[in-house]
Amino acid sequence: MPKSGFKSITVSENIYKKFFNIYEKRKNDLELKGITSFSGYLTSMMEEMMLKHEAFAKQAPFMEKISIDSDRVLVKDNKRNRIAEVILRNGELRCLLDEKIDCVHIGFVYSIPEVYIVLNKNGMKAPKSLH
Numbered sequence: 001m002p003k004s005g006f007k008s009i010t011v012s013e014n015i016y017k018k019f020f021n022i023y024e025k026r027k028n029d030l031e032l033k034g035i036t037s038f039s040g041y042l043t044s045m046m047e048e049m050m051l052k053h054e055a056f057a058k059q060a061p062f063m064e065k066i067s068i069d070s071d072r073v074l075v076k077d078n079k080r081n082r083i084a085e086v087i088l089r090n091g092e093l094r095c096l097l098d099e100k101i102d103c104v105h106i107g108f109v110y111s112i113p114e115v116y117i118v119l120n121k122n123g124m125k126a127p128k129s130l131h
């Protein structure tokens with residue numbers, strides 16, 4: 001039972017191991033940020049993701065995810081009525097439509113939680129701060 005004021009969730013062993021490995025590798029960096037436990041690490045990641053999600057929720061009505069491959073995400077831009085192809089190259093996302101690494105499509109792609117799971121395997125770097 002979690003202590004008062006906390007809730008526990010259940011995740012698959014695979015997911016747990018994946019995140020735990022990342023945590024172990026980044027432990028020293030995280031300690032500098034005041035994160036000293038695995039659950040603290042997950043909490044901070046969730047908070048970070050929520051902020052990004054909120055920031056790009058404004059774009060959401062105009063953006064639609066079409067598909068996610070191991071190194072490519074297709075996004076439909078309903079505002080411009082175009083398909084944006086976002087690829088993973090050298091650990092960085094790049095939008096082929098805009099030839100940019102920081103356009104609205106990239107932001108939208110970073111706001112899709114699945115992207116982290118799919119692209120992490122292929123060495124996607126943590127996104128730059130979007131503030």
Ligand SMILES: [Zn+2]
Pocket residue numbers: 084095096097098099100103104105106
């Ligand atoms: Zn773009």
